[in-house]
Amino acid sequence: MQIGNISIWPNIVLAPMAGITSHPFRVLCKRHGRVGLVITELISSQAIHYKNSKTYGMFDWTDEERPVFCQLFGADPAVMAEAARVVVGHGANGVDINMGCWVPKVAKTGAGAALLKDLCQAEAVVEAVVKAVPDVPVTVKVRSGWDSADETAPRFARAAAEIGARAVTVHARFASQGFTGTADWSVIARVREAVDGRIPVIGNGDVETPQDARRMLAETGCDGVMIGRAAMGNPWLLSQIGLFLETGVLSPEPTIFERLQVARDHARLQCEVQGEAIACRELRGLLGHYFKNFHGASYIRSALTGVKTLADIEKILDEGAEYAMKRPQEESDPEETILRDTHTSPVNA
Numbered sequence: 579m580q581i582g583n584i585s586i587w588p589n590i591v592l593a594p595m596a597g598i599t600s601h602p603f604r605v606l607c608k609r610h611g612r613v614g615l616v617i618t619e620l621i622s623s624q625a626i627h628y629k630n631s632k633t634y635g636m637f638d639w640t641d642e643e644r645p646v647f648c649q650l651f652g653a654d655p656a657v658m659a660e661a662a663r664v665v666v667g668h669g670a671n672g673v674d675i676n677m678g679c680w681v682p683k684v685a686k687t688g689a690g691a692a693l694l695k696d697l698c699q700a701e702a703v704v705e706a707v708v709k710a711v712p713d714v715p716v717t718v719k720v721r722s723g724w725d726s727a728d729e730t731a732p733r734f735a736r737a738a739a740e741i742g743a744r745a746v747t748v749h750a751r752f753a754s755q756g757f758t759g760t761a762d763w764s765v766i767a768r769v770r771e772a773v774d775g776r777i778p779v780i781g782n783g784d785v786e787t788p789q790d791a792r793r794m795l796a797e798t799g800c801d802g803v804m805i806g807r808a809a810m811g812n813p814w815l816l817s818q819i820g821l822f823l824e825t826g827v828l829s830p831e832p833t834i835f836e837r838l839q840v841a842r843d844h845a846r847l848q849c850e851v852q853g854e855a856i857a858c859r860e861l862r863g864l865l866g867h868y869f870k871n872f873h874g875a876s877y878i879r880s881a882l883t884g885v886k887t888l889a890d891i892e893k894i895l896d897e898g899a900e901y902a903m904k905r906p907q908e909e910s911d912p913e914e915t916i917l918r919d920t921h922t923s924p925v926n927a
C-alpha cells in the first residue's frame with residue numbers, strides 16, 4: 579500500500595488508541611515483527627496551540643517506530659494547520675486527522691466525528707492541513723457517519739481525496755454506536771467505490787484474527803487493514819496477520835513465558851518514558867491485557883491492579899513464571915491457589 583510517498587508494507591496498521599498506543603506499545607508492536615504503519619493516540623490541536631507541556635510530551639516517537647503518523651483532532655482549520663506543522667517539525671512521517679471520536683469532550687467542540695455532521699468544515703480542516711504540511715501525507719480516519727440517518731463516509735472520502743488526503747481509514751460503525759453492535763464492513767466497500775482507486779482505503783472494525791483480516795480485504799476490496807482492540811496485550815498480532823496474508827501460515831500463539839517477558843518489557847519501557855509513579859498507575863490496566871485464557875491469568879490481573887512500583891510488577895511477573903513452570907506437574911490444583919499462597923507483595927497484603 580502506498581500512502582503519498584511512503585510505502586506501507588505489510589498493509590497492516592496499528593490503530594490510534596488513547597492511553598494505549600503511546601511509544602512503549604508502538605515500539606513493542608514493531609519489535610515483534612513487521613507492522614506497516616503505527617499511529618499515535620489522538621492529540622489535541624488546541625493543546626499544541628497553547629503549548630501544553632504534557633501534550634508536547636506525546637511527541638514521543640523514535641526512529642524504531644517509523645513510519646509513524648501523528649493523529650490530531652480539532653475543528654479549527656488554522657489551529658489544525660499550525661498543529662500539523664508542529665508535529666511534522668518534531669519528525670512525524672504523516673498526519674492523520676481524527677474524524678471518528680464521538681466522546682462528548684471531543685465532539686462537543688465540533689471536532690472528531692462531529693465533523694461528519696458538517697462536511698464543509700471537515701473539508702476546510704483537511705484542506706488547511708494538506709496545505710500546511712505539503713511534504714508529508716495527510717490521512718483521515720472516519721466513522722461510517724455520525725448516525726445511520728446519513729452514511730457520510732463515502733462522499734466525504736471522495737471529497738477528501740480531491741482535496742489532497744492520501745488515504746482514508748473507515749471504522750465501520752456510526753459515531754452514535756460508540757463501540758456497540760458489530761462493524762458493518764459494507765460501508766468500506768462503498769468508500770472504496772467512491773474514491774475509485776485515487777487513494778488507499780484502510781478498513782477498520784472488529785478484526786481480531788488473521789482470518790478476519792483476509793475476509794475484510796476480500797469482502798470490501800480495501801487496501802489495508804487497521805487493528806485496534808485485538809492488539810491490546812497482543813503486540814504479536816499485527817505481524818501474525820501480515821505473515822498470514824503473505825504466506826497463508828498461521829504462526830503459533832506466544833507462550834505464557836513470552837507473554838510474561840513482553841509484559842515486563844512493556845512495564846520497563848513505560849516507566850522509562852513516564853516515570854515510575856505515573857507509569858504504574860497506567861500499567862495496572864494495560865498489563866492485564868497480556869494475561870487471558872490460562873490458569874492463573876485472573877490472579878495475575880487482579881494482583882497487578884494494586885502495583886505502585888516497577889519492583890511490584892516484576893515480582894508478580896516472576897511469580898507468574900514460577901507458577902507457569904510448576905503448572906504442568908500440578909494440574910489437579912485448583913486454579914491460582916499456588917500463586918495466591920506464595921504471593922507476598924505488600925501491595926496485595
Ligand SMILES: Cc1cc2nc3c(=O)[nH]c(=O)nc-3n(C[C@H](O)[C@H](O)[C@H](O)COP(=O)(O)O)c2cc1C
Pocket residue numbers: 593594595596597598618619620649676677678679719749782783784785804805806807808
Ligand atoms: C481504548 C481506545 C482508545 C481509542 N482511541 C482512539 C484515538 O485516539 N483515535 C482514534 O481515531 N480512534 C481511537 N479508538 C478507536 C480505534 O482506533 C478503532 O477505530 C476502534 O477500536 C475499532 O477498531 P477495532 O475493532 O480493531 O478495535 C480507540 C479505541 C479504543 C478501544
